[in-house]
Amino acid sequence: MLRASGSRSMEKLPRPNATEKNESVMYATQHFTTQQQPAVSGSICNRYLTLPPNARRSLEGGLRKHGLFKTSQPTKPLVSVITPVRNGGRTLLRAMLSILSQDYDNIEYIMIDGESSDSTHLHMLTYADAIDYFVSEPDAGLYDAINKGLSLASGDYILILNSDDWYDTHAVRKLVSAAENGNAEVACALARTVSAEGLPTGSIPHFPYDDFVWLRMPLRHELMLTAKSVYERVGNYRTDYAIISDLEFVQRLFAAGVRVVEIAQELMSFRTNGLSSNMQALLEERDRLLQEHFPNLAEEERQLLCLMTPADCRKLLPLLATHKDDAKLCAAIRAYLRNCATSFTQ
Numbered sequence: 001m002l003r004a005s006g007s008r009s010m011e012k013l014p015r016p017n018a019t020e021k022n023e024s025v026m027y028a029t030q031h032f033t034t035q036q037q038p039a040v041s042g043s044i045c046n047r048y049l050t051l052p053p054n055a056r057r058s059l060e061g062g063l064r065k066h067g068l069f070k071t072s073q074p075t076k077p078l079v080s081v082i083t084p085v086r087n088g089g090r091t092l093l094r095a096m097l098s099i100l101s102q103d104y105d106n107i108e109y110i111m112i113d114g115e116s117s118d119s120t121h122l123h124m125l126t127y128a129d130a131i132d133y134f135v136s137e138p139d140a141g142l143y144d145a146i147n148k149g150l151s152l153a154s155g156d157y158i159l160i161l162n163s164d165d166w167y168d169t170h171a172v173r174k175l176v177s178a179a180e181n182g183n184a185e186v187a188c189a190l191a192r193t194v195s196a197e198g199l200p201t202g203s204i205p206h207f208p209y210d211d212f213v214w215l216r217m218p219l220r221h222e223l224m225l226t227a228k229s230v231y232e233r234v235g236n237y238r239t240d241y242a243i244i245s246d247l248e249f250v251q252r253l254f255a256a257g258v259r260v261v262e263i264a265q266e267l268m269s270f271r272t273n274g275l276s277s278n279m280q281a282l283l284e285e286r287d288r289l290l291q292e293h294f295p296n297l298a299e300e301e302r303q304l305l306c307l308m309t310p311a312d313c314r315k316l317l318p319l320l321a322t323h324k325d326d327a328k329l330c331a332a333i334r335a336y337l338r339n340c341a342t343s344f345t346q
Contacts, residue, residue, distance in 0.1 A: 027100040027130040028172075029109045032076075033068040038154055044231045045080075045158065047151040051135055059113070059121055059136035061128045070132065072156050076106040077180070079172055079225070080155030083111045084145035088163030089119030091271070094198070096123060098166035100130050104173035108132040110152050112145040120163075143237040143245045150231060157225045164271045165222055171267040175225035182261035186253065187225040189263040196273040203266060207339055213247075213254045214293055214332035215305060221246040223268055230258055243278065244285045251293075283307070294329050313340040 040046050049064055051057075063069070072078040081099050085092055099109050113120055113136035124134045133152055139145045146160055157179065161167065171189070179187035193201045207218040234252045237245045253260070286306040290297060297305070301322075304315060316333050323329050 027127075028102040028105045029100060029107050029130045029132065031105040032070055032073055032078075033063060034071055035067050036069065036071075037067070038069055038071060040154075042228070042232055044236055045150050045228045046154045049152070050133060051137075051148060051152065054137045056115070057135065057137040058115065059124070059134070061125070062111075062131045062133040063129070064133045070106070070108040070154065073106055076104070077156035077176060078106050078108060078154065079104065079157045079159060079176060080108050080110060080149075080153035080228075081159045081161055081172075082146060082149030082153060083109070083161050083163055084114070084142055084149065085111065085116065085120055085163035086114035086139075086145075087116045087118045087120060089116065089123065091164040091198075092120055092123050094166045095161055095163050096127060098169070098171075099161065100127065101169055102167070102172045103170050104176060107172060108153075108155055110134070110149045112139070112149045113137075114139045114141075114145055140239055141242050143239045143242070147236045147239070150236065153228065155228060157227055158231065159222070159225055161222050161268075164273075165268060167268045168266075171223070172225075174263055174265070174267060175223065178261050178263050179225055179227070182259075184259045184261035185227045185230050186219075186258055186260040187263070188219045188260060189223045189265055189267040191220045191223060191268045191270045192266045193272050194269045196271060198269070198271070200269075201272065204270065206262070206264070208335070209254065209260045209262070210335050211328075211331040212335035212339055213251050214328065215290075215308075215336050217244070217247040217250060219250055219260070219262075220268070220270070221250075222270070224250075234258070241285050241289070243282050244289065248289060294323075294326065296323065296326065297329075308336070310340040313337055 040048060070078050083095060099107065109131045111124055111131055111134040115136055115138050121136060124131060139148065150158065157176065175187045175189060190206060191204045193204060195201050204220055209218050212218050230253065234256050237249055241248055283306050287302050290302045290305055301319060308316065313336065316337060320330055320333055
């Protein structure tokens with residue numbers, strides 16, 4: 001099976017064309033195919049086998065277009081992996097290969113492209129026989145693309161991998177095992193950070209999945225193996241938050257009492273130069289989300305919470321007295337204070 005090496009730069013990974021590929025290679029996404037067309041039944045997930053017609057669609061393909069589908073197996077639940085992409089050709093291949101080379105072999109791969117003008121289409125066409133469904137058409141941003149992917153996902157569990165990051169070979173297997181053995185609706189893990197060139201830069205630290213969620217993102221979104229039933233219960237991603245819709249989604253999970261289990265192991269590499277690196281836009285969305293949850297906060301108090309770092313978290317103490325009747329806010333601040341010894345970025 002083809003492996004994507006985490007030590008090589010993107011430019012050195014194999015970039016075969018359709019005629020150069022070794023047809024004997026069996027990718028993780030090519031097992032357990034069936035010609036029996038599954039039923040579509042969900043309100044959020046599994047609504048479509050292929051997206052409804054779009055006059056501006058420029059590309060569509062994959063196993064489903066050839067009458068091949070996936071199903072859950074008795075000892076291997078089906079995992080849907082969704083990759084949203086737009087002009088990600090420089091890094092996309094590594095992300096794709098990290099899915100195709102998984103050592104867990106009941107995976108359906110869905111790729112939603114937002115009308116790319118670079119080499120993105122070439123990569124999808126090259127591996128068309130190992131992708132369950134891919135499409136290129138206009139969308140309203142990252143989370144609109146993810147929602148489209150969810151509408152196509154038929155797996156018992158769902159993962160979302162961006163086009164500039166990549167999984168370790170055993171990531172899916174370990175996440176499924178953690179979810180199944182831990183009787184959890186979401187399984188998560190830790191991640192390492194890498195530069196734009198793919199070189200290691202550090203790690204994303206662990207944070208408890210508790211009231212901390214009302215102020216910062218405690219989980220690594222791309223490593224959240226989430227049961228399909230969770231999406232049906234809590235809904236889609238909100239598209240009015242272009243950067244931190246993942247945080248808003250996890251807040252809904254926490255409010256709904258969704259059980260999360262975490263593996264204390266790094267299972268993916270995350271580039272730190274992506275969408276969330278736009279700090280001004282990130283702060284504006286944090287402020288707006290705080291207004292939703294805590295409308296009684298003054299503007300300067302919201303700004304304090306938006307910009308807060310562990311180094312100056314003592315500044316939060318007066319808020320506990322000022323808003324002592326707001327149980328949710330006080331619980332969030334206390335959780336934040338417990339984590340002040342650890343740095344974070346979102």
